Amino acid sequence: MIEFRDMILDIQGKVLDMIREGKKLDEVMAARPTAEYDEEWTNDPGWGPNDFVPIVYYELGGSGRLSDR
Numbered sequence: 001m002i003e004f005r006d007m008i009l010d011i012q013g014k015v016l017d018m019i020r021e022g023k024k025l026d027e028v029m030a031a032r033p034t035a036e037y038d039e040e041w042t043n044d045p046g047w048g049p050n051d052f053v054p055i056v057y058y059e060l061g062g063s064g065r066l067s068d069r
Contacts, residue, residue: 007037012056019062028057 014033023031034041034049042048 004041007041011037011053012060015053015056015062016060019057019060023062025054025057025062028062029053 011033014031015028018028018031018033029050032038032049034053038049
């Protein structure tokens with residue numbers, strides 16, 4: 001459970017840094033903030049970075065639509 005929490009906090013920090021740099025969702029998605037975790041944590045085909053990153057982005061106050069990708 002701690003490993004999962006640490007992963008979430010790391011991704012959140014990366015996304016927040018990019019938001020503060022003024023990056024839009026398409027730029028954040030292209031940067032692949034989950035890349036180091038993808039192999040271990042995306043075994044569920046219905047839940048992956050394309051689902052998770054936009055949620056984190058918008059929860060942290062980012063702007064830009066997913067359709068902008």
